[in-house]
Amino acid sequence: MRTLIRNGRIETDDYVWLSDDAELPANGKFIVSLTRWQQQRESLAMDALCVGVNVPNTVDISTVIDDLRGQPLIALSFPSFADGRAYSQARLLRDRHQYTGEIRATGNAVVLDQLAMLQCCGFTSFALRDDQNPLHCLDALRPIDLAYQPVDTHASLVSTLRRAAAA
Amino acid sequence: MYQYDEYDQKLVDQRVEQFRDQTRRFLAGELPEEEFRMLRLRNGLYIQRFAPMLRVAIPYGLLSSRQLRMLAHIARTYDKGYGHITTRQNIQYNWPKLEQVPDILADMASVQMHAIQTSGNCIRNITSDHLAGVARDELVDPRPYCELTRQWSTFHPEFNWLPRKFKFAFSSSTNDRAATRVHDVGVHIVRNADGELGYSIYVGGGLGRMPMIGHLIREFLPEAQLLSYLEAILRVYNRLGRRDNIHRARIKVLVKATGPAKFAELVEQEWAQILASPQAAELEFTPDDLARMKAHFAAHPHRTDAVNDAGFDKAQQNDSAFAAFVRRNVREHRVDGYKAVFVSLKAPGIAPGDITAEQMELVADLAERYSFGELRATHDQNLVLADVAQGDLYDLWQALRGAGLATPNIGLLTDMICCPGLDFCSLANAGSIGVAQDINDRFDSLDHLYDVGEIKLKMSGCMNGCGHHTVGHIGILGVDKKGEEWYQVTLGGSAENDVSLGDRTGPSFSRDQIADAVQTIVEVYLSERSDEEETFLQCYRRVGMAPFKARLYVEAEEEELAA
Numbered sequence: 001m002r003t004l005i006r007n008g009r010i011e012t013d014d015y016v017w018l019s020d021d022a023e024l025p026a027n028g029k030f031i032v033s034l035t036r037w038q039q040q041r042e043s044l045a046m047d048a049l050c051v052g053v054n055v056p057n058t059v060d061i062s063t064v065i066d067d068l069r070g071q072p073l074i075a076l077s078f079p080s081f082a083d084g085r086a087y088s089q090a091r092l093l094r095d096r097h098q099y100t101g102e103i104r105a106t107g108n109a110v111v112l113d114q115l116a117m118l119q120c121c122g123f124t125s126f127a128l129r130d131d132q133n134p135l136h137c138l139d140a141l142r143p144i145d146l147a148y149q150p151v152d153t154h155a156s157l158v159s160t161l162r163r164a165a166a167a
Numbered sequence: 168m169y170q171y172d173e174y175d176q177k178l179v180d181q182r183v184e185q186f187r188d189q190t191r192r193f194l195a196g197e198l199p200e201e202e203f204r205m206l207r208l209r210n211g212l213y214i215q216r217f218a219p220m221l222r223v224a225i226p227y228g229l230l231s232s233r234q235l236r237m238l239a240h241i242a243r244t245y246d247k248g249y250g251h252i253t254t255r256q257n258i259q260y261n262w263p264k265l266e267q268v269p270d271i272l273a274d275m276a277s278v279q280m281h282a283i284q285t286s287g288n289c290i291r292n293i294t295s296d297h298l299a300g301v302a303r304d305e306l307v308d309p310r311p312y313c314e315l316t317r318q319w320s321t322f323h324p325e326f327n328w329l330p331r332k333f334k335f336a337f338s339s340s341t342n343d344r345a346a347t348r349v350h351d352v353g354v355h356i357v358r359n360a361d362g363e364l365g366y367s368i369y370v371g372g373g374l375g376r377m378p379m380i381g382h383l384i385r386e387f388l389p390e391a392q393l394l395s396y397l398e399a400i401l402r403v404y405n406r407l408g409r410r411d412n413i414h415r416a417r418i419k420v421l422v423k424a425t426g427p428a429k430f431a432e433l434v435e436q437e438w439a440q441i442l443a444s445p446q447a448a449e450l451e452f453t454p455d456d457l458a459r460m461k462a463h464f465a466a467h468p469h470r471t472d473a474v475n476d477a478g479f480d481k482a483q484q485n486d487s488a489f490a491a492f493v494r495r496n497v498r499e500h501r502v503d504g505y506k507a508v509f510v511s512l513k514a515p516g517i518a519p520g521d522i523t524a525e526q527m528e529l530v531a532d533l534a535e536r537y538s539f540g541e542l543r544a545t546h547d548q549n550l551v552l553a554d555v556a557q558g559d560l561y562d563l564w565q566a567l568r569g570a571g572l573a574t575p576n577i578g579l580l581t582d583m584i585c586c587p588g589l590d591f592c593s594l595a596n597a598g599s600i601g602v603a604q605d606i607n608d609r610f611d612s613l614d615h616l617y618d619v620g621e622i623k624l625k626m627s628g629c630m631n632g633c634g635h636h637t638v639g640h641i642g643i644l645g646v647d648k649k650g651e652e653w654y655q656v657t658l659g660g661s662a663e664n665d666v667s668l669g670d671r672t673g674p675s676f677s678r679d680q681i682a683d684a685v686q687t688i689v690e691v692y693l694s695e696r697s698d699e700e701e702t703f704l705q706c707y708r709r710v711g712m713a714p715f716k717a718r719l720y721v722e723a724e725e726e727e728l729a730a
Binding site for chain 1 (some may be wrong): 172174175177178189198199201202205206288318319321322323324325326327328329402405406410440444445446449450453455456459
C-alpha cells in the first residue's frame, strides 16, 4: 500500500479504492471513480458509506462541484510526472468553490520535488509514489513561508510585505 | 534597474539550495534521470551534444556592469572562456560541468541573477525592447511591467508543468522591436481614448514548426489588471492545451483549434471569475506598487549640456570609419545629446552572438565609464550601451574597435541571427555557424553591404526555429536529408509591426549551394529594386517570389547539367 501523508503526518490510508466492477460493501470508507459516482449516486449516498471521488484531470471542475461538494474527499490524478492539469483543478476546488474536504494527490507527480507546490495549490493529502522516502517527503512539506503569488494562504505574500513596509 | 530586496534574494538562494540537493540526489542515483532532466531544465541546464549547456536568464535583456563581470568570471572559471547571447536576450554557456552547476548558480545569485525557468515547459524569461526607456517612439518604459510579470511568473505553483514552454514579450513603442506577435503572449502597453494606460493582449503567436502570428484577444486591459488576466490565459491553457503530442502542445495550436474569438471568450469567462475571487485584490497593482516599481527604472541623470558637444560631428567628418559606425550602430536617444550604441557581436569569423570573457569585462568597464553601468542584450544577439553622451562616442568606439566589437553592420546582412546549430545543439539537423561564416565571406566588403542595406537574415539549424528563420527577410532552415545537411530558404518574413511569415523559395539547397543562393537573392534584389530607398522587404513584397525563383533554380539546374 502506498504511504499517505495527510495533514503533515504519515498516516494509514483509511480509504479503500473500489474498482468500477467491485461489489458495493455495506459500510466503510471508499474512493470510487467519477463515472461510478455519477451512475450510482443514490446507492453510494447511504449513511453507512463514506465515499471519496476520484476525478480525472480532464474534467472541468465547475461541471461537477455541485455534485461533489458534500463528499469528504476528492482525489485528483497525475498520470505522468509532467502533467500539471490537476494543479489548476485543485486551486479551483479550494479557492473558487471553497471545497473544504480532503483533496488528495495521486499518481506519478506525487514525489518529493513537487510536494511543496502541490500543497500550495490546495492539496491536503498525498499518496506518495512507491519509490518515495516518506521521511524525506515529510520534510519537503514544511510550509513555505514566502511567495510571489497569492496562491497558498499560509505563505507571506511578497507584495503584501512590500506594501506594509512602504506604508 | 531593478534591485532585489531581501525577499527576492531569499527565494533565489532557496532555489540554488534546492537544485544543489536535486543534483546530489541524481548523482547518488536517488532521482530518476527523466525526472532530473525536467528539474534541471527548469534551472537552465540542458545536456547538449558534447556537454551540458547552461542558459542564464537576463530578464528583459537588462544587465549591470557588475553582473556582466560575473558572467565573464563564470565563462573563465567554469567554461571555455566565452558565452553566447541568445535570441531571447539570455546568455548560454556551452561547456559547464554538471556537478559544478549548483556552484555557478550560487555565484549568479550573488549578483542577483539566476537560470530559473529558462527552459522546460513553464513560463520563460520575459523579453522586451532593447531600447526600453531611451527610445523616442516609446509610450512608457515597459520594464517595470516586465519585472512585475517576472515575479508573478517565477515559481508560480500552478503553472510549472504546462503542456509546453510559454514565452511573453512586451513592447510599448510605435515600432515593435521585441517580436511580440510571434510570442505565446505579446503585451503592447497602450493608452486608450480616455488617456488611460493599459495593455493590448496578443495570444498564440510563435515560430518553430508551425509558425503563426498572434491574435489580438483584448484591445484594452486596464493597467492594474495585468496579472489576473495573464493568470486567466495560463489557466485556460493549462487545462485545455494538448498534451498528447509535443508538436501540438503550444498555446498557438489551442488558439487555432478553438478560434481566436472563442479562445478570447474562454479567457474572459475565467478572468471574470478571478476578478470576483478573494485573490483579485492581491493580484491587482495598486498605484503605489506601480510607482515603486517604476522608480527602479527612473531615467539616469543625463547631463543637460551633452548636446552642446561639437566633437561628435567633427569626429565623423575627420574619420570615415567612425562615421560608418555611427551610421550603422548608433540610434537616436530620447534625450538630446545622448545616443544608444550597438556593440556588434557579429564580427567576421565569430559565431553570431559569441562574446569572450575579456570582451565582457571590457564592455562592463565601458558601460560603467560611459553608460551609467548598464547594458542590454538584444534578441538580434548584440549588446547595447543605451545612454552614451555623444561627446564620449569617439572614445567608446575606439575602445570597442580595439576589441573587435565595433563591426559597423547592425541591421545589415552580416548582422544575422543564428542558433548554435549542429556544432553544439542536440536538436539541430544541420550546421548554421559555418554557413554564417560562408555568407560573411561573400559580403566582406562593407561598401557592398551598405549598398544592399537593411536585410534581416535569420538562420536556424532545425525547425524548432531558435534562429527565428520564419520571420527573417531571408530565412534559412537547416534540414537533414538522408544524413546530409540541406537548407530551405524563405523570403519576406518580418517580426516587426508589419509582421509576416516568410514564403518558401522551393526545393532546398545543399551545403555547397547555400551561400551562392543568398548571393543570388541579393543580386536579384539589387536589380529589381525601384531605387536605392526601396528595402529588400519592400521590394520582395512588390515583385513577389517569381524573379527570385527564376534565378535561384535556373542556376541550380545549370549547375546540375554541368556536373
